[in-house]
Amino acid sequence: MRSALTMPLMKAAGEQAAQQLEDNIGRLCDGQIFDFASEVAEKVPIGITCSLLGIPASDVPWLLSCSKRALSSKTASTDWIDALEARNEILIYLGDLARSRRQDPGQDVVSAIARATIDGERLPLDDVALNCYSLILGGDESSRVSSISAVQVFEGRPDIWEQVRTGVVDLDSTVEEILRWATPAQHFARTATESFSLYGQEIAEGDIVTLWNISANYDEAQFDCPREFRPTRFPNRHVSLGVGPHFCLGAWLGRAELKAFLIALTTHVVSMEIVGEVLPIYSTFLRGAASLPVRFNRANRPGRVS
Template identity: 45%
Template sequence: MAAPAEVAADPTALDLTDPQTFLDHDARRMWRSYREHHPVYWHPGSGGLPGFWVLSRYEDIVAAYRDNKRYTSERGNVLTTLLQGEDSAAGKMLAVTDGPRHREIRNLMMKSFSPRVLKPVVDNVRARTRRLVRQAVERGTVDFATEVADQIPIHTIGDLMGIPAADREQVVDWNAQTLSRYSSEDSELESVMARNEIVFYISQLLAERRADPGEDVLSTLATATVDGEPLTDEEIILQSYSLILGGDESSRATAAWAVLAFSDYPEQWRKLKSGEVARETAAEEILRWTTPTMHFGRHALEDVPLRGHTIREGEIITMWNISANFDEEVFTDPYTFDLARTPNKHVSFGHGPHFCLGAYLGRVHMLAMLEALCSMVADIELAGEPRRLFSNFGHGHSSMPVRLAPEPNAP
């Protein structure tokens, strides 16, 4: 897309706690206005909830991600929990645990995410992606979000955790309702209930693994020790919940955004198909362009001076990846979708000590999708109006109707 027009919504008039804001305003135009006029902005509280700081510059966001001395994740890391003042999973779930305990649990889980251990999972990702894309091409017109993108990452997580194939569709539906609701008609109560369903389901799986361990991640957690002590059931359930939440949401959002971008920018699609740009380089640009997770956040542990402001101890900061990835001070022509872009220091997987554990798998998903599309699809065009998720966290689609023209020389 071209650079945003000069006229944009006044950042001081926007409510970033309301998912509708992100449907009503063009994200790139909106965030450029923050970066230029309010790079460190105090968002007032409302409805009895506290205010919070909004960071929109790449430099400030990366610095905050790195700084685990002055900021903590242990009182929440997304607006939903940050505004409540606490996170019940703090100190137990990796994403909201800091310090030595975070390093110990992360090192344990990293053993299950090494390329060597993941090879059979990766092979399944490639085979499953090819099968789904082939079926989509045979149908011609499909909802790429629900019929393709939704189907791949949850099966990967299912393979990792040993979730029975028959249960995976239900897990996808629960997950979609947790942080990224389909529309404003889906209530917060429904989100909480869906979260509880996932937790209860994992607890049942855990009981089975404790009785009969296998070779999946859940079994690894069930039989592992940290500092000579086994993980509690609650810790294991929360790590598993985090895997489902992060792995499913991000990868499916990126896949759907990719086909939309190829439809919008056919010259880039042709360069990818012809081999003019490497798939690995293209994958990084798609991750930047998509930014599937719009923000994360922290609480300040002490007063922090920043660009003429003072973030007070106990106050909330939010780091907006969706702004950082289009910062003109870091990315040349950031509003140009350029599959050959290099370097590409996007923060779509976060940064610092909490850098996404599943980044390798996320890239595997994207590369498998690009490989399948390039070999089997000649052209991509929209077949209807895409429908965005109702969320201020997940940047994805609940519907993406596309028409896929078959590649005549497809293998």
């Protein structure tokens, strides 16, 4: 799958995201109240990911709805059957798409995965669907939830926002701190391939072991004052995008999307305010806000110093 996500493809996707974010944020800076989650954060990442996969734009809203149902709930009472049905609907859709692209390939990532070979054999279509589903999940939640969390922290800390807006703070460093601070995916599970001891706890071969990203990213042994948002933090060895062989394949694109979001925000927005109830994401997996009503006040000129 790594060979399917080529750098030219991701760079083109990053440029597309930058233009969409510029357009979306630019039109929402005239003092109107809007939901940042639904008007900006939900639209760009899933749209860019689906574009890479060659998924028709008309299917994107449905896929976003299914993705949200699969990972979270609108209420504190989670319906696990509905979540399971949503996952199955996505997989059935992607399985049909993989079958179609194997027979009639295009220049998209689904076609590349569907026609790729490992040791001379093509992947089963179920595996193609699962790999594409993983790309949709990763491409949606990381940028979506992180950008929402960024607006929340900037609104609550106008001093930090002013430093970011005027170029006192480096945008790349800010992106890394947003990823650490937000930690969109709270945990991942892995299966132990052999028995071993971990800090006195015996792990047997076949046991499911959970890595709590949120705990690692707020580890006092790794981060000074981890519960403070510090865009100048260095080093910033967060695990929001994984590490080692499980490092996120779309990490470059995710960072590019967040940087493009910051560029658009610093260009157009001098200040921001939350003007309504912030609704949480009800999920044991995702962490953040599902709805964020805000008002952006337009800058008279670009705020960053070149």
